[in-house]
Amino acid sequence: MVNSRDPKSTIAAVQHPTVGEAGKTGTWRTFRPVIDENKCILVTSPKARCHTCWMFCPEGNISKTRPPRVNYDYCKGCGICAQSCPHDAIAMRKEEDEP
Amino acid sequence: MITRPDDLPEEELLLSGTRSCAGCSMSLMYRTAIKALGKNTIITVPASCLTVLHGLYHKQSVLVNVIHTTFETTAASASGIVAALEALGLDEKITVVGFAGDGGTSDIGIQGLSGAAERNTNFIYACYDNEMYSNTGTQRSGQTPYMAYTTTTPHGKLEHKKNIPMIMLAHNIPYIATTCASYPLDVFNKFTRAKQFKGTRYIHVLAPCPPGWGYPTHESIEIGKLAVRTGIFPLYEIIDGKMFLSKESEPYLDPRKRLPVADYLKKQGRFKHITQQHIDTYQEYVNGQWDFISKML
Amino acid sequence: MTSGGKQEAEDASRPVPPARETLILTGNHAASFAVKAARVQVISAYPITPQSPVVEKLSEFVEDGELKARMIRVESEQSAMASLISASTTGTRVFTATSSHGLSYMHEQLAWAAGTRLPVVMCIVTRAIGAPWSVWPDHQDAVSERDTGWIQIFCEDNQEIYDTVLEAYKIAEDERVYLPVAVCYDGYILSHTLMPVELMSQAEVDKFLPPFKSHLMLAMSMDDPVGVNPVTVPEPREGFPAYMELRHRMQKALEGAAAVMEEVEAEFAKVSGRHHGGAVRSYRLDDAEVALVGMGSCSSQAKVAIDDLRAAGIKAGVLTVRLFRPFPKRQIREVLKGKKVVAVFDRDVAYGLEGALCAETKASLYGIPDPPYVHGFIVGIGGRDFTTENAIEGTRLAVERSRNREIHDETTWLNLMEGE
Structure with missing residues (x-):
């Protein structure tokens, strides 16, 4: 029986959905976004609506939560979130400066 | 129609940790578009950056069915999926979408696209336009704009961009839209609207490319917005032949409101060699484009 | 026919x-x-x-x-x-x-x-x-x-x-x-x-x-999405086959x-009630010393020549190759084993070499003891008639050349215009 999930019986290149297909970002990221909860409007105004950073992340690496959280396993450090935050609440910090 | 970021559906059909470049606006466009399309979609993708985003065998970075096809056959592949779904009586339930780059659309793939559109094949064709063959290392395409550096136009391209949406208009298809990755809400709304039509629907998405265009990764959104604000890339819909300017582009019908093209060109490495004369030519071209649009409205 | x-x-x-x-x-x-x-x-x-x-x-x-x-x-x-x-x-x-x-x-x-x-x-x-x-x-x-x-x-x-x-x-x-x-x-x-x-x-x-x-059958498993034909890499990953293994399969x-x-x-x-012979089909080959080999119209024409060839003292039969890919090496070997002469009629040219069917027939016979003498002919290119006379002419030439087991690196074309 041909089964694309079984390496022995598969006959064609069939891929299956997996988080982290390309692996974790690892050490090549030079800057990482850090959300300042004192500035994030989702924290400072509990009724405010925003999630602009969540919307703009090209990979969906920011959660739609209060406050939003960055998934550093897969964040590539492009800086789009920091650039697009209407409240200037995200800073790009050098990896080596972060613990 | 949604108007705020948090109106977008929370469920992610694009899975984190893809193989696309940092700051890739195609990735953002795709993530947003498939939120609008939903899981009951079969997508077909030719050789392109999007193939890379989908990942290497045996893992895939999206939660939808994908059929990878050869470079020139996106629309033919979609035609086959549509015919199969019709034969199986599943065409009302499943949306078929072809996603190709600008080269795959306007150069090598235009024959298949034209044929599928002429047959009014029931599918959505989306072209993400990064204005060059980015995946093969940034060579010139029919969508490369005037004076842009590519590896095969080291002194800048001498011709203007090919106007694919207008070519699609000549096919009498029910829905055509232009959008830009920098406006995810507009991307979402246009894919949502396209889903409501039957027949061939064409969406052209401008997708700035940091390594290909020569700007820092964090500026992907800003560059796309400048393309709209200078009037270089107008956002509109054409529904049953009638053009509607999208609200993002509405102000720029008035030439005084358009930012000078230089504001856009000077932010990108691919235009760093251009002269004032080139800028003037570019500006004239953009003005002419709006004269045409004003007649279409 | x-x-x-x-x-x-x-x-x-x-x-x-x-x-x-x-x-x-x-x-x-x-x-x-x-x-x-x-x-x-x-x-x-x-x-x-x-x-x-x-x-x-x-x-x-x-x-x-x-x-x-x-x-x-x-x-x-x-x-x-x-x-x-x-x-x-x-x-x-x-x-x-x-x-x-x-x-x-x-x-x-x-x-x-x-x-x-x-x-x-x-x-x-x-x-x-x-x-x-x-x-x-x-x-x-x-x-x-x-x-x-x-x-x-x-x-x-x-x-x-x-x-x-x-x-x-x-x-x-x-x-x-x-x-x-x-x-x-x-x-x-x-x-x-x-x-x-x-x-x-x-x-x-x-x-x-x-x-x-x-x-x-993607439409039948929409809740279990997959991607078909993504990029593969040269080496296997995590126990999954790579391009080379898939091609081997x-x-x-x-x-x-x-x-x-x-x-x-x-x-x-x-x-x-009809059987077409499987990978290859034999016509009067059992007692034959000479086999004419062809596909499609070439083998039909070759069959017409058999009566005349036998009347002239050449004990001939025809091997029709139905299955060209995969090439039926074993079946061809079994049928042609023991024949003295094989004349292959190709309505194609593997340009720069010889007829494709001839080259592959020869390859199939490689290594068997006392193999038949194989001679190829290019016929019927671009709709040129391949006649019964051409089949007879080719077979006679193959038989003649087989006597000294002549090796001809150049191809032999039949029914060309005079002087060509």
Whole structure:
């Protein structure tokens, strides 16, 4: 029986959905976004609506939560979130400066 | 129609940790578009950056069915999926979408696209336009704009961009839209609207490319917005032949409101060699484009 | 045109079910009737001579409601095959037909269909390839696609075309195979020539050919999404095969396909009473010392020469190669073992070498003790007649040259203009 999930019986290149297909970002990221909860409007105004950073992340690496959280396993450090935050609440910090 | 970021559906059909470049606006466009399309979609993708985003065998970075096809056959592949779904009586339930780059659309793939559109094949064709063959290392395409550096136009391209949406208009298809990755809400709304039509629907998405265009990764959104604000890339819909300017582009019908093209060109490495004369030519071209649009409205 | 193997099968006593119908059909229309009987779901094709009548007839079937299929009138052969690849992947039985430049234009898609292991079936109505233009028959188009991973079966008469199309689906959809199949037949010589063709009843066909199944049926598993044909890498990852292993599996499937074809033929013979011989078909070879080898129209013509050759003292018979890919090395070895001389008639040229069938026949015989002397002839290129006289002339020359086991590196072409 041909089964694309079984390496022995598969006959064609069939891929299956997996988080982290390309692996974790690892050490090549030079800057990482850090959300300042004192500035994030989702924290400072509990009724405010925003999630602009969540919307703009090209990979969906920011959660739609209060406050939003960055998934550093897969964040590539492009800086789009920091650039697009209407409240200037995200800073790009050098990896080596972060613990 | 949604108007705020948090109106977008929370469920992610694009899975984190893809193989696309940092700051890739195609990735953002795709993530947003498939939120609008939903899981009951079969997508077909030719050789392109999007193939890379989908990942290497045996893992895939999206939660939808994908059929990878050869470079020139996106629309033919979609035609086959549509015919199969019709034969199986599943065409009302499943949306078929072809996603190709600008080269795959306007150069090598235009024959298949034209044929599928002429047959009014029931599918959505989306072209993400990064204005060059980015995946093969940034060579010139029919969508490369005037004076842009590519590896095969080291002194800048001498011709203007090919106007694919207008070519699609000549096919009498029910829905055509232009959008830009920098406006995810507009991307979402246009894919949502396209889903409501039957027949061939064409969406052209401008997708700035940091390594290909020569700007820092964090500026992907800003560059796309400048393309709209200078009037270089107008956002509109054409529904049953009638053009509607999208609200993002509405102000720029008035030439005084358009930012000078230089504001856009000077932010990108691919235009760093251009002269004032080139800028003037570019500006004239953009003005002419709006004269045409004003007649279409 | 009669063939020995078929004749024998017809002689065997069998009841003729009343629901069968015999029509006088061209080879092209024989193919169309088989496609209808196979309940094909998606057809996609582009016009080209001499294939067009296959699809014209199918268009009538579809528009008259006799065949419930979707018909895509694509804008090119490239798109025809690309659309069928995706239609098959989505979960439907598919068909197309083409010839010559249309087939060449499909080349990339042929490799893609085989690499995806899709049970696509296509008729190749064989024709010369330009330049210069020629709409006439030879085997150059089909033979040029021999390395794409398709199974290729050559037919000799219109009944065989009808039967082989039905068998092709059964072979292609066999789990041990899952490969595309091309049913090849000579342009005009068969495509436009009328012959009686017995059509099976729909009930018989349905019993022989169950509804479509394949390893990829995307529309039936929307809740378990996959991606088909992503980028692969040179080395295996996490225990999964890489490109090389997948290609190895494709070759293994091809290597096993001749046996599956023979099984399918046996099953088909039970239903239809007709057996076409499997991978190869012999005509008066049992006592023969000299074997004439050919495919399609070449073998038909060779058969006509046998009486004359035998009357002249050359004990000859014919080996018809039906299955060109996978090449039936074992079957050919078994049949030709012990023969003194083999004359191969190729309606194609592996340019810069010799006829493709000749080269491959020689390769099949390599290493056996006391192998026959093999001589190849290029005939019938671009629709040039390949006559009985040419077959006799070639056979005589092969026999003569075999006496000193002469080696000729240059090719021998028959029926060229004088002085050429």
